Amino acid sequence: MDNTASVCHGPSLLAIQDVGAPTSTLGEYKNRADLVVFWGSNPVHAHPRHLGRYSDFIRGYFRKDGTNDRFIVVVDPRNTNTAQLADMHIQINPNEDYELLNAIRATLRGVELDGDEISGVPKKKIIELVNALKSCNFGVIFFGMGLTQTLAHHRNIDAAICLVRELNDHTKFLLTPMRGHYNVAGANQVFTWQTGYSYSIDFSKGYPRYNPGEFSSVDLLMRDEIDASLIVASDPASNFPAAAVKNMFKHPLITIEPHHTPTSVNSDIILPPAIAGIECEGTAYRMDSVPLRLRKVKEAPGKCLTDNEILERLVEAVKSKKGE
């Protein structure tokens, strides 16, 4: 059993399990943050409402002047639209985030760095950035795929979390992952309170075991260790490596999916559910793990069942087949 975190913010979860995470809800950032770092994320395109509602333009209780009260730092190899909005853009070499985080941490501890340039960033600029990080009242790092899915994956987050921990010696600092896929945070929450683990869970021995790399879906598919798959509301065929997708299509594939996607059109069986938040009620989790209630707007077409009903009926059918 796995969820989309394993090709998205799974590395963040691994790092959090290693070194913890100082985080908060988005409302805190809206009302208090005066320094916002976007590291490897481009909210202008990927999270279009984020800047306006929580992190930049919005006026908060202690940030009455909205964007003028905030200092925005963007760390990105590309000059993205978010970078063009920023007060400071750190243009870093691709895949060298770990070295830069490491250099920032060392500079923060008062260590004189040996080289003149680290990861394509001049030493002067690193010192400037460290001064900005130290002198704010309430800072936050938002990090995206640019940090979790470049080389070093979870070790980047590990270093970022350690940096935030150390920045709290000087000022208040927090960090939040920019979760992408719809309700992936919810999947992690539910998996965790049901099994104890957030993703990459194996039940072959009858009890949950956790080990990304061994039980994660991409690795299982790459090694061709499965003989059937059930996909609920996600689209691995357009996100997984081609070799993994090929192995998935070799075996029986069942999808519970209302849309036309590369996965659903190639499935052996499609079970179209009602769409949560439109055709039925439901709960979705925001990127900061705040559950939000979704209301029903209109009736589902035909005899569409909800995801919940489909899965419950499947469980009943499996139980009766196994004679339990």
Add this chain to the structure above:
Amino acid sequence: MAEVKLKLKKKPDFPLEAETITPDKFAGKTAAEIKKLVLYHGNEEKTIGDFFNVTGTGGEVSDTKIILDGDLSNVKRIGEKMTGGEIVVNGNIGMHIGNNMSGGKILVNGNADDWAGAMLKGGELEITGDAGHYVGAAYRGFWKGMENGLIKVHGKIGNEALTWVTGSKPAKRFPTLICGGAGSFLGIHSHGGTIIVNGDCDRCIGADQIRGTIVVKGKISRILPSYKKIGEVKEIELMNGEKIQGKFIEYSGDHSVEKNHSKIDKTTGKISNSSNGRLFVAP
């Protein structure tokens, strides 16, 4: 020595979880009894007899030697938590070989997959070929990785070997890894590990190292910016007192970590003389 020979009949379709193949479980059992020990194949409970031809009988734990033949690249967890005895694997082996073992010896005449010797507490693991990622590493979320023992890999190893390794001079625990070459993030979050690499390494070696010694006899693709160069040395003293001769460039670090044992004095700017937190690279 009481020898038990196991020959794989046919490579299993799904990974076979074989944590029962240890001298501890085989001790004092006849071939027929060993054949009845449980293995997991996918979600089915099987026995050793279903997959292996078994000959020989087990003796005392420390006196039992298990010899495995065949393509075992799909067989996981052999030698898990073993406390003594010996295992010899002739061929490639799957994941988690000898994880959590606290005594005895494992020799793999072939390649090993990921998590070889993970969280070793003692004993010796030798691999004549290459090994995968996370050699001797801590499992996800554990703050203590390998605590004692020796891992020897003749070939190359993957990324993130020996994460969260914890050694201690007063308690005489010297977790050691010797390998022919390594990937990136070797010994990350090390708390007193000894790592000797006879070949080249990838980036970020010794990241977040608090204590420990890393010796690289080849090249490192990129040294972390938080490591400070000290100078050249002709002899290295390891944590366990052994010495390595040869010309090396000495670095101290990792200075991005608060608790690192090679602190820089704030008034004089000098790096403390402690032998901990060191990286030695051949010039």
